[in-house]
Amino acid sequence: QVQLVESGGGLVQAGGSLRLSCVASGRTVSSYTMDWFRQAPGKEREFVAGISRSGLGTDYADSVKGRFTVSRDNAKNTVYLQMNSLKPEDTAVYYCAADQTHLAIGARDPSDMDYWGKGTLVTVSL
Numbered sequence: 001q002v003q004l005v006e007s008g009g010g011l012v013q014a015g016g017s018l019r020l021s022c023v024a025s026g027r028t029v030s031s032y033t034m035d036w037f038r039q040a041p042g043k044e045r046e047f048v049a050g051i052s053r054s055g056l057g058t059d060y061a062d063s064v065k066g067r068f069t070v071s072r073d074n075a076k077n078t079v080y081l082q083m084n085s086l087k088p089e090d091t092a093v094y095y096c097a098a099d100q101t102h103l104a105i106g107a108r109d110p111s112d113m114d115y116w117g118k119g120t121l122v123t124v125s126l
Helices: none
Strands: 003-007 010-013 018-025 033-039 046-051 058-060 068-073 078-083 092-099 120-125
Touching: 003 092, 018 033, 018 092, 018 120, 033 068, 033 078, 046 068, 046 078, 058 068
Parallel strands: 010 120
Antiparallel strands: 003 018, 018 078, 033 046, 033 092, 046 058, 068 078, 092 120
16 A cells, blocks of 8 residues: 655746655555546546656646656655646646556546545646
8 A cells, every 4th residue: 555645736826837746655656657636626636647657658638738747756756747837727636646557557537546645736826
């Protein structure tokens, strides 16, 4: 079992940047495909980005492609989400999730994930 803790959220103006971190404990993060999801008020949780166990494969939602970059440092048991050119519609709670079932990226449904962090709030103002 793995525990996930996100950090790095906050308030930023439109066009700005933030970097989220997700630190894993209890088991090495290299055992999991890792994903980022987000949930805005009144909306369903949605896939943002995913990264393979090796870090060589990545997957992005169309809404963030070209603006967000997912990466991982398995030696530090940490996964990152670099968010650039932020828009007000990016405002949400961002969650880190671990997928121990799928060997490759591409699983985008929240029900595919096995472990979740508690989330970090990102607010993008005009």
